[in-house]
Amino acid sequence: MKVNEAMSPDATPTALLTHAFRLIHDADALLIAAGAGLGVASGLPDFRGPQGFWRHYPGLAAAGLNLREVATPATLLRQPELAWGFYGHRLRQYRATQPNPGFAHMHRWGQAKPQGWAVFTSNIDGQFQKAGFHQDDGPIQECHGSLHFLQCVRPCSDLIWPAHGFAPPVDEARCRLLGPLPRCPRCGALARPNIVMFDDLHWLDHRTQAQADALKAWRQALPRAGVVLEIGAGTAIPTVRAFSEGRVHEGWSLVRVNPDVKLLRTPRTVHLPMRASAFFEAMATPEVSNGAHKKLAPWTR
Numbered sequence: 097m098k099v100n101e102a103m104s105p106d107a108t109p110t111a112l113l114t115h116a117f118r119l120i121h122d123a124d125a126l127l128i129a130a131g132a133g134l135g136v137a138s139g140l141p142d143f144r145g146p147q148g149f150w151r152h153y154p155g156l157a158a159a160g161l162n163l164r165e166v167a168t169p170a171t172l173l174r175q176p177e178l179a180w181g182f183y184g185h186r187l188r189q190y191r192a193t194q195p196n197p198g199f200a201h202m203h204r205w206g207q208a209k210p211q212g213w214a215v216f217t218s219n220i221d222g223q224f225q226k227a228g229f230h231q232d233d234g235p236i237q238e239c240h241g242s243l244h245f246l247q248c249v250r251p252c253s254d255l256i257w258p259a260h261g262f263a264p265p266v267d268e269a270r271c272r273l274l275g276p277l278p279r280c281p282r283c284g285a286l287a288r289p290n291i292v293m294f295d296d297l298h299w300l301d302h303r304t305q306a307q308a309d310a311l312k313a314w315r316q317a318l319p320r321a322g323v324v325l326e327i328g329a330g331t332a333i334p335t336v337r338a339f340s341e342g343r344v345h346e347g348w349s350l351v352r353v354n355p356d357v358k359l360l361r362t363p364r365t366v367h368l369p370m371r372a373s374a375f376f377e378a379m380a381t382p383e384v385s386n387g388a389h390k391k392l393a394p395w396t397r
Contacts, residue, residue: 109378110383110384112359112361112366112368113368113375113378113379113384114384115361115366116351116366116368116379117379117384119323119349119351119364119366120205120323120325120351122323123209123322123323123349124209124210124211124318124319124320124322125209125210125211125212125213125214125318125321125322125323126202126205126206126209126212126213126214126322126323126325127213127214127215127216127315127322127323127324127325127343127348128202128206128213128214128215128216128217128324128325128327129215129216129217129324129325129326129327129329129336129339129340129343130215130216130217130218130219130224130326130327130328130329130336131217131218131219131326131327131328131329131330131336131337131354132218132219132328132330133327133328133329133330133354133355133371133372134196134198134217134219134223134327134328134372135193135219135221135223135328136328136371136372137196137198137328137371137372137373138193138194138195138196138223139193139196140189140190140193140221141189143163149162149163150162153182153185153271154269155181155267155268155269155270155271155272156178156182156271159178164294166178166179166182167179167182167293167294168293168294168295168296169249169288169293169295169296169297169298170295172249172286172288172293173249173286176273176277176286177272177273177277178271178272178273180264180273180277180278181266181267181270181271181272181273182271183243183264183289184264184265184266184273185264185266185268185271186221186243187243187244187259187262187264187289188263188264188266190221190222190223190243190244193221193223194226195223195224195226195227196372196373196376197373197376198327198372198373198375198376199223199224199227199228199229200227200228201376201379201380202325203227203228203229205325206229206234207233209322211318211319211322212233212234212314213229213233213234214234214235214236214237214311214314214315215229215234215235215236215237216237216239216311216336216339217236217237217238217239217336218238218239218240218329218333218335218336219238219240220238220240220241220242220243220289220291221243222242222243222244224236231310234314235307235310235311235313235314236307236311237304237307237308237310237311238304238307239304239308239335239336239339240291240292240304240335241289241290241291241292241299241301241303241304242290242291242303243259243289243291244258244259244260245257245258245259245289245290245303246258246259246262246278246287246288246289246290247280247287247288247289247290247299247300248280248282248283248285248286248287248288249280249285249286249287249288249298250280250283250285250298251280251298251300252280252282252283252285253282253283254300254302255280255281255282256290256300256302256303257281259278259289262278264278290303315343315346320347321343321346321347321348321349322348322349323348323349323350323351324340324343324344324348324349324350324351325351325353326340326350326351326352326353326354327353327354327372327375328353328354328371328372329352329354330354330356331356340352344364344365348364349364349365350364350365350366351365351366351368352365352366352367352368353368353370353371353372353375354367354368354369355369355370355371356369357369
C-alpha cells in the first residue's frame with residue numbers, strides 16, 4: 097500500500113505499525129516530541145492523578161498534599177525542606193535512572209536522517225542528554241526547563257547554573273530535605289529548580305527560549321517537512337500534543353504513541369494506543385520492518 101492511499105480505520109496492529117515504520121523511515125528529518133510516558137519505560141514514576149502521585153510520596157499523602165500544591169513557588173518559600181525533599185528526591189532519581197532502550201532506537205533513527213533530528217520534550221529529567229543526544233548534533237528544547245539546573249528563587253539576576261554540586265540527602269518517608277538548602281551564589285537567597293512550576297511568575301526561561309530558537313531555526317532551514325514521533329504525551333498538560341499538532345498543520349507527518357489514544361490512520365498520521373516500550377519492541381520486529389520494505393533499513397538491523 098502506498099503512503100498516499102486511503103487507509104481503513106480497522107487496520108490490523110501490524111499494518112498500523114508498518115505504516116508508522118514507513119512514515120519514520122521515509123522522512124528526511126525526525127522530530128521527537130516526548131512526554132512523561134517515555135520516562136515511565138525507564139522506571140520513572142507516573143504521577144497520573146493524586147493516587148499515582150501519593151503512591152510514590154507517602155509523606156505527602158499523609159499531609160494531604162497533591163502535586164499541584166507541592167510544585168509551586170509558594171510551597172518552596174513556605175516549606176523549603178518539604179519542597180526540596182520532593183525535588184531533591186526526583187533529582188537523585190533522575191541521576192540514577194538509565195534511559196530505556198527506546199532512546200537508543202530514536203537516536204539511531206535520527207542519526208540516519210539526511211536532515212538530522214530534533215527533540216521537543218516536557219520532561220525535566222535530562223534523559224535525552226544522558227542517552228547520547230547532544231546539542232551539537234541537534235536541537236533539544238526542554239519546554240518546562242530542567243531539574244539539572246538551578247536559579248535564584250527571587251530571582252536576583254538572570255543567572256542559571258548547573259546543579260552538579262548539589263547532592264541532596266532526603267528522608268523519603270517524610271519527603272524532607274535533610275541537608276543544607278541550596279543557595280544562590282550571588283545573593284545567598286534560596287535556590288530553586290530552573291523549571292516552570294504551577295502558579296509560577298519567576299521562572300527564568302531564557303535557557304529554554306534559546307533552545308526554542310534553535311529548534312525553530314532547524315525547522316525553518318529544512319527543505320521539506322519531516323515526521324514527528326510523539327511518545328508518551330498525555331492530555332492533562334497538553335504542551336507536547338499541541339506542539340505536535342502545530343507541526344502537522346505545517347505539513348509534517350505524525351506518529352503518536354500513547355496507551356490512551358484512539359486508533360487513527362490517515363496517509364500522514366498514525367495513532368497507536370500502546371506504551372512506549374511496546375512500540376519500540378514492535379518496531380524492531382521483522383514482521384513490521386519487512387512489511388514496510390523488502391530490504392531492511394540500516395537503522396533497523
